Amino acid sequence: KDLALELAALGARGARVVSQGRAQYFALHASSGHLVTAERIDREQLCESESECVLRCELIVEGEMKAYAVEVEITDINDNTPVFGESQKELSISETTVTGTRFPLPMSHDPDVGVNSLQSYALSGDEHFSLSVQAGADGEKYPELVLAKALDREEAAFHELLLRASDGGEPARTGTARIRVAVLDANDNAPAFSQAVYTVRVPEDVPVSSTLLSVTATDPDDGTNGEVMYSFRKLTNAVTKFFLLESNTGEIKLLKNLDFEERNSYELEVQARDGGGLFDTAKVSIS
Known part of the structure; x- marks a missing residue:
């Protein structure tokens, strides 16, 4: 209907859908004239982090020797959870480190796009540490651990923290990484x-x-x-x-x-x- 073709004539003239490459993601439903999916479509596999994902195919009507171009935009769903490259991170921090010092934390990656991608980080642990999230020129969020209170190795040799990464889906998906801080002596x-x-x-x-x-x-x-x-x-x-x-x-x-x-x-x-x-x-x- 969208291409102003008669449904009854499609079967007689030999119509089929062809996609570029080996994978044929779409097919023609002969009885209804509908363009239907022929394989599971994974947006992240096809387009990674691109903001717009478009698949192109052609409807070929052999009897007329005509080809009609079709573009299908694949929209994102929140089917991926933020994942840290390191699920556990060990840091060694001198007890003489001044407050306000920053340490890089593991980054999380969510292949979804838009609001379904990574939106925020949160840190839970103790009063010695806080979280700072820096925005890079590329739009990425870089989490950093900030020493908020001076360390005392004799008081506590280790600190256990939990870093959370959340996307903006409904409901939101959350990934976690455990941060273990060992308190050591000076490094100049x-x-x-x-x-x-x-x-x-x-x-x-x-x-x-x-x-x-x-x-x-x-x-x-x-x-x-x-x-x-x-x-x-x-x-x-x-x-x-x-x-x-x-x-x-x-x-x-x-x-x-x-x-x-x-x-x-x-x-x-x-x-x-x-x-x-x-x-x-x-x-x-x-x-």
Whole structure:
């Protein structure tokens, strides 16, 4: 009806629906003329975090040698719960740390979009800590632990906290991460990356397991306070699928074949943390 075609003529002229690619998400219901779903459609799998998700197909009427273009917008439902890259996080904080000092907390990822995506963080625990959420230039929310009251290792050697991430669905979905703070002695220097931004260009056919680049941070402290460990600051599906960061060396290696036509650049954020809990961050741009 929408295409001004006669229902009775569709069967006689041989009409069918064809989608791009291997997956055929839609079909033509011959008796009613309705466009119907032929497979389960997962918006997050098809479009990841894109604000608009549109699938395109064609109705081909073989008898007339005509093709009619059809666009189907896939709208989001709240079918994903915010998930932390780390469900448990251990922090080591010196008892001499001044109040107001901030420490990065695990970030949560919700592949839904709009109001169904991640909306807020909340922290429960004790009076020594509070939560601050920073908004990045990319619109992401970055949770940070703020020392609100001076620590005393003799009074309490550990503090147990619970970080919650909630989306805006109805009802809202909530993910949690446990934060365990160990109170230690002083650490004077934080790690420092050799540069704030690392940039590298690689061909799309670079072999899997290749080292794309290495990040380097130094810490002049001795012992564990000078030992630097590397990690990704923000864990997304693209990061965990394609890249491995060696925690001891800072080497970033390729886990899966790249495809320029699928995606031509990646922006990563890495963190260098020493044994005393101090850290530095740097950005990595892979083209």
